[in-house]
Amino acid sequence: MRQLCADWTVRLRVTADVLVTTELPAETCAVCGGRTRVQKTRVRGGVTIAHGRVRIGLKVHRCRAGCRTSAARNATDLSALFPPRATFGYDVIVRVGLERFVHYRQRHEIRTALAAEGVEISEGQVSLLGRQFLVYLEALHRARAPELRAALAADGGWPMHVDATGEDGRGTLLVVYAGWRGRVLGAWKVPTERADVITPRLRLMGDRFGSPCAIMRDLGRAVTEAAAAFVADRKLSIPILACHMHFLRDVGKDLMRKAHDELRGRFRHFKVLSKLRALARGLGRKVGLELPQAREGLEQWLAKDDPRHRLPDGKQGIAAVRALAQWMLDFPHDGLDQGFPFDVPMLDLYDRSMAVLAALDAFLRTAPSDAKVRSAAERLHRILRPVDCEVPFERLVRGLRVRHALFRELRDALRLGVKPAHLTPPTRPTATTKEASVDIEKVRDAIHTLTTSLRKRRPARGPVQDTRRGIDIVIKHLDRHGHSLWGHAIRLPDDRGTRLVARTNNDLERFFRGLKQDERRRSGRRILTNDLETLPPAAALARNLTHPDYVEILCGALTALPAAFADLDARGLATVDDRMPDDDIVSRSLPLPDREIVRTNEMAARIYNAADSRAPRR
Numbered sequence: 074m075r076q077l078c079a080d081w082t083v084r085l086r087v088t089a090d091v092l093v094t095t096e097l098p099a100e101t102c103a104v105c106g107g108r109t110r111v112q113k114t115r116v117r118g119g120v121t122i123a124h125g126r127v128r129i130g131l132k133v134h135r136c137r138a139g140c141r142t143s144a145a146r147n148a149t150d151l152s153a154l155f156p157p158r159a160t161f162g163y164d165v166i167v168r169v170g171l172e173r174f175v176h177y178r179q180r181h182e183i184r185t186a187l188a189a190e191g192v193e194i195s196e197g198q199v200s201l202l203g204r205q206f207l208v209y210l211e212a213l214h215r216a217r218a219p220e221l222r223a224a225l226a227a228d229g230g231w232p233m234h235v236d237a238t239g240e241d242g243r244g245t246l247l248v249v250y251a252g253w254r255g256r257v258l259g260a261w262k263v264p265t266e267r268a269d270v271i272t273p274r275l276r277l278m279g280d281r282f283g284s285p286c287a288i289m290r291d292l293g294r295a296v297t298e299a300a301a302a303f304v305a306d307r308k309l310s311i312p313i314l315a316c317h318m319h320f321l322r323d324v325g326k327d328l329m330r331k332a333h334d335e336l337r338g339r340f341r342h343f344k345v346l347s348k349l350r351a352l353a354r355g356l357g358r359k360v361g362l363e364l365p366q367a368r369e370g371l372e373q374w375l376a377k378d379d380p381r382h383r384l385p386d387g388k389q390g391i392a393a394v395r396a397l398a399q400w401m402l403d404f405p406h407d408g409l410d411q412g413f414p415f416d417v418p419m420l421d422l423y424d425r426s427m428a429v430l431a432a433l434d435a436f437l438r439t440a441p442s443d444a445k446v447r448s449a450a451e452r453l454h455r456i457l458r459p460v461d462c463e464v465p466f467e468r469l470v471r472g473l474r475v476r477h478a479l480f481r482e483l484r485d486a487l488r489l490g491v492k493p494a495h496l497t498p499p500t501r502p503t504a505t506t507k508e509a510s511v512d513i514e515k516v517r518d519a520i521h522t523l524t525t526s527l528r529k530r531r532p533a534r535g536p537v538q539d540t541r542r543g544i545d546i547v548i549k550h551l552d553r554h555g556h557s558l559w560g561h562a563i564r565l566p567d568d569r570g571t572r573l574v575a576r577t578n579n580d581l582e583r584f585f586r587g588l589k590q591d592e593r594r595r596s597g598r599r600i601l602t603n604d605l606e607t608l609p610p611a612a613a614l615a616r617n618l619t620h621p622d623y624v625e626i627l628c629g630a631l632t633a634l635p636a637a638f639a640d641l642d643a644r645g646l647a648t649v650d651d652r653m654p655d656d657d658i659v660s661r662s663l664p665l666p667d668r669e670i671v672r673t674n675e676m677a678a679r680i681y682n683a684a685d686s687r688a689p690r691r
Contacts, residue, residue: 105140119155121162125191127151153639156647161202163635165192169199170206171631174615177595207611209638212647213627214614218281220626221258228253229565230286232574233278235296237266238585244605247271248613249278250581252289252574256623257584258282260613271299279307286563287312287574291319292554312560317487318577320558324550325414325480328543332473336419339466343459345426349398352456356395356449360388367392382435390446397432398453401425415484417477423470426460429453472539479527479543486519488512489577513561513573520558524551588616 119127154162168187172178178186180196187194194202214221225231232252239245245266249259259278263270279285284307290296292315300313340346360367370389384390404425408416433454441447460466531544561574592604617623624630628637641647670676 105136105138119151119160119162120165120192120194121154122164122168122187122190122192123162124154127154152643153636156205156638156642161192161194161198163638165194166202166206166209166638167631167634169194169202170210170615171618173199173203173595174207174612175618177591179595204609207609207615209641209647210614210618211611212641213637214617215281216641216646217627222282224622224626225251225254225282229569229572230563231282232287232289232563233275233285234289234575234578234581235271235275235300236291236578236581236585237263237296238589238605240589240600240602240605243602244608246585246605246608246610246613247274248581248584249274250584251282252580253572254622255580256617256620257613260610262610266293266295268295268298268302271296272302275299275303276306279303284309285311287314287560289314289316289574289578291316291578292323312563312574313557314560314574314576315554315557316576316578317489317558318579318582320550320554321480321484321487321489322414324483324547327546327550328476328480329414329417329473332469332476333413333417333419336423336466336469336473339469340419340422340460342465345422345456345460346402348456349401349453352449352453353395353398353402356391356398359445360391360395363388364392371396381439382432383439384436384441384446384450386441386443386446390441390443391449394446394449394453397429401429401457414480417473420470420473420477423460423466426457430457430461433457475539476543479547482523483547486516486523488516488519513559513576516576517559520551520555524548584613584616588613 121127154164156163156166165187169183172183172186173180180199183199184194184196231254234250234252235248236250237245237247245263247261247263247266247270248257250256251258258281259274261274263274288300288304288311290300290313297313303309304311304313357364367388370385371392374385374389374393384393401422404422405416405418407421407425408418410416433450437447437450437454441450527544527548530540531548532541561576562571563574564571589601589605592601592608593599596604598604618627618631628634638647
């Protein structure tokens with residue numbers, strides 16, 4: 074067994090994994106003042122990483138004169154190592170918590186790592202200790218609120234970023250984020266996004282960390298009303314800013330969603346994609362085991378400059394037609410990997426369809442001598458032929474292109490161009506506050522110029538309805554949200570200049586994305602509906618532990634976390650008091666506690682028994 078701390082007041086000797094205490098001095102009876110004797114010794118076990126398995130002696134003293142009193146005394150004070158009535162020490166709790174919520178290890182991985190250090194633990198205990206770690210962490214975060222508040226004030230204040238995430242409408246996690254520091258200040262599970270649910274959380278953060286210097290939000294009605302109510306209650310004169318990325322996304326969806334969905338419906342109606350997949354699979358089976366040689370021949374054909382545009386014969390020709398179908402199926406590669414409306418995948422699919430149709434016309438103009446190759450090319454042409462039709466496709470595409478052009482104008486004016494994910498963005502030096510402020514003013518001027526241009530270009534009458542309606546959508550959004558798009562330059566106290574609030578909530582969005590990616594890596598599940606619903610909200614606070622400045626304020630170093638948790642227990646602060654009243658839980662139609670009840674066999678039996686006993690109507 075490992076040696077114990079040298080500052081313990083009672084001498085100990087170690088035998089194997091059993092901790093044995095030496096005889097303690099006689100105690101004094103609290104009633105008669107006489108001496109006492111040890112009546113019995115109780116032994117309780119415990120496990121720590123630092124000391125291995127520990128046996129803790131509890132000696133009960135009885136008065137020698139016969140007074141009916143007894144006193145229990147620990148062989149030594151182990152409160153710095155173990156929580157009250159706990160088997161596992163603080164260092165085990167910290168190790169499990171860090172592995173689970175910072176490194177996102179699976180339970181069997183954590184169990185294996187601890188076993189290598191002499192700590193045997195079940196997977197169920199891993200889950201329990203992980204949740205206990207979050208309770209301590211949340212309490213420590215709350216206890217260090219004055220120090221965190223002072224750090225935020227030293228930065229010149231803090232912009233409050235507010236957003237929520239979930240999965241399939243469940244497990245909604247609301248987070249308040251300090252923008253300049255990039256740290257989570259508060260996280261809660263909320264039943265639904267409603268203003269009366271969000272506002273109390275914003276007030277709590279204001280009371281704990283001081284009033285923010287700005288609020289960055291999305292365009293949702295609930296968070297908009299909550300931010301306005303928070304500012305009005307405190308009589309603050311701070312900007313409430315709308316995220317430029319959310320604004321751009323909302324405009325794009327209103328502009329293009331209907332036409333894009335209709336175009337997708339046309340492709341589904343003619344089963345273009347399903348037929349292309351079937352064709353690619355079938356041609357792959359025809360090539361069979363000769364596919365590697367066919368690929369080599371295909372690469373040679375692609376490298377050859379053939380002005381006659383002829384398909385090769387044999388397996389090489391089959392592979393060429395298969396590659397044309399596969400190129401069609403790879404249409405998402407033309408996007409920015411940012412989702413609709415930044416990507417317009419159905420428009421990309423249409424463009425590739427028209428390009429392949431034109432290429433097939435050239436390839437079939439001089440028909441291949443191989444009948445199988447010619448048949449495969451003709452089959453691909455028949456699959457794509459409905460796309461080259463004005464009524465179901467071209468008219469939709471024409472209107473979609475007009476609106477997409479308007480969206481790109483707005484995106485360029487906002488300077489929110491998104492680079493494709495497969496391209497590495499060039500690195501560039503960070504702009505100074507003055508340069509960034511100039512950029513903000515340039516963006517504002519560009520939006521003003523675009524608005525003026527759109528009002529002039531809007532046709533009052535005529536057949537160009539798509540253009541007129543598209544311009545109306547953009548102007549309507551600019552008129553509604555224009556007042557909240559500007560005001561990012563914040564003047565710091567004590568004449569320390571100005572500092573900019575981020576124009577978007579992208580930092581918080583990246584935080585959510587990283588949280589979900591790590592949960593997927595841990596669980597092995599792509600759909601996180603149940604995982605996010607059962608994930609404690611304090612898991613968001615655990616991600617702060619990857620930042621040295623936060624750890625320095627919290628406890629100095631991660632190795633000091635066990636001592637900080639022990640101090641919380643000593644002061645009676647290891648509780649969770651951030652929970653809001655549960656009367657807002659009814660805002661959700663089927664919360665988890667109710668779902669557990671209505672899915673019981675007793676519930677179904679009660680309903681069916683009552684239904685079967687109903688007397689028939691006469």
